Amino acid sequence: MGRRMKALGTVVLLAAVVAGCGGGPEGPTAREKRAALDKWTRTADAACEKANTSIAKRGWPVNLVDLDRLTVRAITDIEAASKTIRAQKAPAGSEDKVKPFVQSLEELDGTMKRLSGATERFKIKRLDKFLPKLGGSLQKVETASKKLGLRDCASHQEHVFIPDAVRAPVFAQQLAELDKKLLKRTKRLKANTNVSTPAEAARTLRELSDIADTYARRLDDLKPPYWARKESDNYVVALRTFGRVFDRGARALASPPVTPAEAARYDRELSRASKTERKSLKKLLKGIGAIPTTPGGAGEEEAPGSDSTESA
Numbered sequence: 001m002g003r004r005m006k007a008l009g010t011v012v013l014l015a016a017v018v019a020g021c022g023g024g025p026e027g028p029t030a031r032e033k034r035a036a037l038d039k040w041t042r043t044a045d046a047a048c049e050k051a052n053t054s055i056a057k058r059g060w061p062v063n064l065v066d067l068d069r070l071t072v073r074a075i076t077d078i079e080a081a082s083k084t085i086r087a088q089k090a091p092a093g094s095e096d097k098v099k100p101f102v103q104s105l106e107e108l109d110g111t112m113k114r115l116s117g118a119t120e121r122f123k124i125k126r127l128d129k130f131l132p133k134l135g136g137s138l139q140k141v142e143t144a145s146k147k148l149g150l151r152d153c154a155s156h157q158e159h160v161f162i163p164d165a166v167r168a169p170v171f172a173q174q175l176a177e178l179d180k181k182l183l184k185r186t187k188r189l190k191a192n193t194n195v196s197t198p199a200e201a202a203r204t205l206r207e208l209s210d211i212a213d214t215y216a217r218r219l220d221d222l223k224p225p226y227w228a229r230k231e232s233d234n235y236v237v238a239l240r241t242f243g244r245v246f247d248r249g250a251r252a253l254a255s256p257p258v259t260p261a262e263a264a265r266y267d268r269e270l271s272r273a274s275k276t277e278r279k280s281l282k283k284l285l286k287g288i289g290a291i292p293t294t295p296g297g298a299g300e301e302e303a304p305g306s307d308s309t310e311s312a
Contacts, residue, residue: 127166
């Protein structure tokens with residue numbers, strides 16, 4: 001019995017020794033977790049910085065053709081960064097921390113491919129509707145990036161300026177097409193106008209007022225990039241002012257007689273409104289930072305993506 005008890009005691013002692021050797025906290029220590037996560041985030045930041053540098057060197061798109069070219073190259077950069085990051089083994093003990101960021105990258109990859117499909121076919125109406133989706137995908141990457149403390153992965157308001165960098169050439173094309181259609185309408189009016197009587201002159205001014213108001217309303221429905229919103233709003237105001245001046249002239253001619261002094265005063269008012277409209281348009285075109293693929297103007301070749309505006 002004694003020997004058996006001794007043997008049992010020996011087994012218990014050995015078991016205690018074994019338990020003591022491996023019985024500490026399971027998995028890595030807090031320091032090891034921190035070190036593994038730091039290494040993972042450094043690799044992620046380096047991959048993002050490389051992609052950011054390549055994209056920034058190419059600059060912003062100035063028209064729809066440029067947008068397609070730059071989008072294709074940006075997708076290559078983003079996919080390379082995403083592949084590098086996702087190829088890393090999740091840091092031990094921090095798997096759940098990095099998972100949302102990795103998932104956001106996977107979603108962004110799909111979003112960028114859809115963007116490329118829209119830019120390749122110059123579908124500006126589809127592009128315009130798609131941009132909030134792009135901004136949303138970038139916002140998810142940015143949110144997950146901040147939680148991890150990343151410095152170079154979507155940490156500079158990319159969810160705002162990247163969609164608007166796409167929007168700039170889209171807006172420039174929409175503006176050119178709108179101008180083209182209303183210019184055609186103005187030319188038709190000019191060809192069919194006979195102002196031999198005050199009533200006919202009043203009808204022409206009312207038509208011009210309607211053209212200016214239509215332009216203002218359609219422009220107000222478009223979405224300029226954020227850096228050109230002020231200029232776009234100012235041009236809408238200038239167009240509406242132009243329309244009101246035409247309308248006042250039409251009302252005056254509808255109840256003659258119009259004295260020479262009244263005619264001269266109206267002519268000065270019309271000149272001021274016209275000058276303001278031209279200046280506002282010039283500032284808007286400069287402020288967009290992009291140009292249309294096909295300029296506006298009647299008789300020119302239809303621009304790519306002409307599904308973006310309604311008939312005038």
